[in-house]
Amino acid sequence: MIEPQSIPLILVACTLLLAMSAVITIVWGRLLSKAPEWLVAAGLVFPAGALIFAAHALAEDEWKAKVWLRGWVWPTDAEGALTVGILQDRLGLLMAFLAVLLGAVVLANRKLIQSSPRRERAAGAVGLGVAGVVLSWISATPWLGFIGLALAIAGGLIAQLCFWDDDERASSTARFAWERFGGLALAIFGACGIAGSRAALVWSTGEAGHANPAVGALAADILGAVFFVGGLVAQFGIFPLTGWSIRSSFSLSAAANPSLIWFRIVLAQVFPAWAAFAALMRLFPVLEGTELMTATALFMVIAAGLSLLSGLLQKEFKNALSVWTAAGFSLASAALFLAGPRAGFSLFLGMSLGIVSFSGIGATLSSADAGSDAPLAPWLRAAALLGIAVATSAPGFISAGGGLLWLEALIASQPAVAVAAAICLGLFSALGWKLFFSVRKGRFSQEASVMSVVLSILVLFPALGVLATGSISGGTLPRTPSPVDEVLPSLMSTLFEAGPHIAEEANFATASGLLWGAFVIGIAAAYWIYRLPKREPKNGFYDRLSAFVASGYRVDDGFAFVLAGVDWVGSHFTAWVDGTLWSRWIPLVLATPFRRAGVLASRADRLIADGTREAVSRVTETPARVLQWVQNGDVQWYLIFALGSGFAILVYFLRA
């Protein structure tokens, strides 16, 4: 019998087993098996089983959330402690399980996996992504969550590394790595700042909706919180970080690999976004009601709107799909911050599943010049329609309920923001349906299979309104106080006990009007844009404006300019310090005194030597000359006469 206290360790161990199976698949997959995705599929069984077991244990304890903590880098009770922990609650276990299912769906689409140039990398990337998402949703502390986020990003990176022999794709991959790493680093720095002056940073004491008092001061630590939230939001890839989504411009052609689209969306965008959203959901109770949350939400709404405008002008299907995905996550996060976890989670889940489903279909698109359409084309288009409908908050799905809750909350508190949110939802709808019209008119590859259709529809099941909210319309019909079409118990009500207040009748009507109005106008706008005749761009104002918007508002050019400036400064610093200063001035400054001292010493030495020689020479010259005269005989007789005379004079005076 397994003790309940062992469950956290089992959860972690099983997740690590999945990660290891992914790594083994990446490194040795080709050698071990012709179908290496089975290795990862086997790895998925471990966390799936552990999650089911954990849920069962939780159910036996009336679903009371549990926290298990361990000091990782520091003792748990010390300031600045980095602790790791597992949080067992319904929400985390559900999302982790959905992630495992999503991974299984991706792997089950074997046609797409097989179409990848490196199957083992593709399969391994799925395993890493799922492991990262699972870890993020079950972690009780940001630190373990960061490891989960890093794994999810690694999965996205490795998925793109299936195509690393192409220059353009290599640049795109490096760009992705930098943007996502930058966000992760920002979030880590933020968490460090917050952790610096308080006890261990933990998400929850275990009671749903009640934050740890030790973390309560988080809202007061503005810089750390800004970095933390900013870094998580950066994982979505919205404005101004749309470079990766927009700039990689390789076209969708028969020669291009269709799996590339799916990997970009699912592994490089959806999984990291799920991991980041986990942290945002856990952060919500702490930031609730603060100005930071409101400011962040407003930024996300504006950024999503700008991104969507840019997405509408993209020529490449893949680029538009990426931007649309990023904007969806941003809007869902804004809903979380402005209307609470129920609204945000509903939108997020609906949009995610719709995006995954649609991108799976979009990946089977072929070029217009290809031969006849696939036999399953009508089914593929129907599946694509369903995917878009789920993502864009069509009635009957969980996203519709989430959108309604969001708008209701905004109308009650910030009506102007409600209008902005509705506009963004409309733009999201427009871009989504524009993508659908591209698919509708496009031709599907002969490789498209029954499995593609089945899996794309299967993915949408958790987003069904009746399953999630208990109401057939997804909670979009009037409430008395429960929705009039409620037929099952609401899962959302059990997940989120402290939700937003039921809106007044007036707010409901206004919110419904905004939501459905945005939806319908979005479809109409999409159709109108899609039907616009293609024309050659001229240099007029609107063409230039379109190009500006489509380029992501030239933010990339701004980044490139700044980086070029830094590069210029760096190269000049290097040249000045390493070159001029060290190779010229320092040797000159150090050597010159010594050289001059040497010259002076040499001169002094010469002067002294010459002077000494001169003096010695003068002192000895006269006596030497005299002696010389004596020797050579010229003065001999004079000398004798002088000496004799002198002697005679001396004798005379002595005798006298």
Add this chain to the structure above:
Amino acid sequence: MENHLISLMLVAPFVGAVLQALLPAGTGARTFGRSTARLVALGASLISSLAGAALVFSMQTHTADLQMIESHPWIGAYSIQYAMGMDGLNAPLVLLLSILFPILIAAEWDRPRGERGVHGLFLILQAALVGAVCAQDIFLQFFFWTLSALPFYFLVGVWGGKRRESAAFRLVVTSAIGNALLLAALILIYHSIEPHSFLIQDLAGGKLVGKTFDFLGYTLSVPSVAFILIGAGLALRIPIWPVHGWFTLVSEEAPMTVVVALSAITVPVGAYIFQRLGYSLFPATFLHFAPAIVVVGAVNLVIGTICAIAQRDLRTLLAYICLVQLGLVLVGMGSLSSPGTVGAIYLQLVMGLGIAGFGIFANSILQRTGMSWFFDEEGKRTLGGVALQAPALATVAALAVASLLGVPGFGGFVGSTLVVIGSYSVSPGMVVLACVATLLSGYYLFTMYRNVFLGEASSELSSAKFQDLTFGERAYLLPLVGCLLFFGLYPKPLIELVRPTVLTLLSTIK
């Protein structure tokens, strides 16, 4: 009871170095001689490393006391002792030396000429640095630290590139000036207390506080002057901007393994010596100068990052990465908070491992292609697509880069996170600077990785076969990569070793 493992760590490499000179290398026995010499070198280094690992693993945690003590009188007339010991401050450095030196010797296995000289000098370097790290007598420490400069002179001057003489000369002149400043500090300290002593335990605990001396009619404070002299002396041996010019030239000209020995090992040891002497001998002075240390670290961090962006050569990029990492260490040191200080010590270890990983993969590329620059002067890519031909090498490089960037799960994450946590309460502005530096570090490292490993192979490489890591290379790179992951996922044992010592030292300072 005295423990002699430290002496074993010290003596084994010396013996190995001597044997390198004595082993035969004549015709007929040439192959045998070469193999034996290499095995002897590796064996000597491994003996020292195993002794070091045994020492660290047998240390008691949760205590700040000096352990593994070994003490004998050496020059009794001047109270100079052969005093060795380990505590939480130097245990990570001992681990670093134990891990890296056998790897460096193995990396020089296939040098075509003069490998015995290289091995012998590396062994001398290993012994000298072990002595510098474990010494508890500052004169002994100075002796070994000065000795460590000598092998570099020959390694650079004999085996370097075109400007090797200039690089070696610059290195030795700068080292000599630095060592002279250190010696001046030592003499000052020695004469300041009665009875005279060089033992750290005799000088610690504020014994120098209040001591003064007269110089040219001025009364100067001994701790302040000695601290400045030590700081300046060490700054000339490790790359503190702007007195780092010798370092970048050596990085350009020296063999890559020598650059690794300098940046990954010697620099952390220099930082450790500064920390040891500063915390133990000059607590009040360190407290007074702590903001300045943080500023110096910030300058290193920012300017190192800016200069790194402009680099197109793996060698100079490595040099500036070292500058940046050292900046972070100094910031942690100057924070005088327990997470910051522990983080700085941990970072010395993982910084060394990460830089070593970077240097060794750069060495592999250099050996195979003959070039280390990834853009030529016209901005054209010279490398590229290496991952296609050498995926194992690409993986090792990716892991080293991940650790240097502080990706969660790697050693760099633990060290840099602790430094940032510790610094935040002291100066939030530093956190902002560090964040910007980290973001820019990601830019230049990912750019380097993309241009070297990803994309299409350049014309120079496309026709040549780029061999992946050999079995021998994998044999020594795997432990390195394993250590990066181990210290990132399970730092607790080492942290529990370091923390009590740090808390005790900080309580003295504050």
